[in-house]
Amino acid sequence: MLKNKRQQQKNLTRKHLLEIAIKQFGETGILATRTADIAKHANVSHGTVFAHFSTQEDLLTAAVEEFGSQITQRLHELIDTNSSLSKILDAHITGLIEFEPFYTRLIIERRLLPANVTNTYVMIQSTISFHIGIAAQKELDQGIVRKLPVHLLYNTWIGLIHYYITNGDLFCSSGSVLKRYRHELLQHYIDLITI
Amino acid sequence: MKQCIACGMPMKNPEDFAMGDSAKEYCRYCSRPDGTMQSYDEKLNSLTTFIIKTQGLEEKAANLAAKSMMTKLPAWKRQSPI
Ligand SMILES: [Zn+2]
Numbered sequence: 147m148l149k150n151k152r153q154q155q156k157n158l159t160r161k162h163l164l165e166i167a168i169k170q171f172g173e174t175g176i177l178a179t180r181t182a183d184i185a186k187h188a189n190v191s192h193g194t195v196f197a198h199f200s201t202q203e204d205l206l207t208a209a210v211e212e213f214g215s216q217i218t219q220r221l222h223e224l225i226d227t228n229s230s231l232s233k234i235l236d237a238h239i240t241g242l243i244e245f246e247p248f249y250t251r252l253i254i255e256r257r258l259l260p261a262n263v264t265n266t267y268v269m270i271q272s273t274i275s276f277h278i279g280i281a282a283q284k285e286l287d288q289g290i291v292r293k294l295p296v297h298l299l300y301n302t303w304i305g306l307i308h309y310y311i312t313n314g315d316l317f318c319s320s321g322s323v324l325k326r327y328r329h330e331l332l333q334h335y336i337d338l339i340t341i
Numbered sequence: 342m343k344q345c346i347a348c349g350m351p352m353k354n355p356e357d358f359a360m361g362d363s364a365k366e367y368c369r370y371c372s373r374p375d376g377t378m379q380s381y382d383e384k385l386n387s388l389t390t391f392i393i394k395t396q397g398l399e400e401k402a403a404n405l406a407a408k409s410m411m412t413k414l415p416a417w418k419r420q421s422p423i
Pocket residue numbers: 345346347348349350367368369370371
């Protein structure tokens with residue numbers, strides 16, 4: 147019993163640290179954030195951070211994984227309930243909005259980050275693309291959408307989104323660029339791929 | 342929910358499992374036609390192909406990401422060479 151409780155507490159602290167880390171990475175940038183800042187904002191000692199994540203790279207990778215599992219879990223559930231392609235794409239944007247500051251830093255700084263982060267990022271993008279591809283295939287069979295290779299179907303979509311995110315300062319000087327343009331981008335993309 | 346030990350996919354419905362058998366530890370994408378689990382090399386190959394198909398990346402990057410992912414999965418933890 148006691149052991150269970152301790153494990154539970156440990157999981158909670160880990161989750162809390164990840165949340166704070168994702169927030170800090172988003173606010174100050176991934177490379178510019180120090181573990182000491184994360185500890186301070188999480189109200190724990192610097193040592194506590196390292197008790198949960200042996201290196202700063204581990205913490206960052208776990209943060210990226212946390213983002214990935216939340217977004218892909220949602221898409222997975224939608225596929226399970228036979229949602230339309232447009233619903234899946236909309237959920238993708240909603241998921242990105244929840245992590246927008248962090249995701250923005252991630253795609254801007256990615257090439258300067260450890261290889262492990264890139265590898266995790268690649269798997270997340272493939273999983274998202276896979277789910278979008280399943281929904282697209284159904285609508286392709288119904289003659290609704292154009293026949294496009296899965297990678298181009300995805301790259302056209304994510305390319306559009308990433309263009310707005312990486313240039314967010316030019317499209318939307320304050321607040322969320324995705325919130326502001328989500329409907330326009332989604333509608334445009336659906337128009338592009340619809341027969 | 343169970344997760345496939347070989348690729349990490351969440352397995353909820355019986356058809357997600359190898360041969361539709363929810364007692365199995367691995368998913369339908371990680372099994373061979375006879376129901377046995379794919380080898381390390383087979384899985385590395387199919388994951389690499391999966392990444393290329395879904396994103397169009399070049400093989401080198403796709404292979405690295407696939408290898409890196411496999412090191413984290415229970416089925417391959419010990420044998421991943423990177
Ligand atoms: Zn699997």
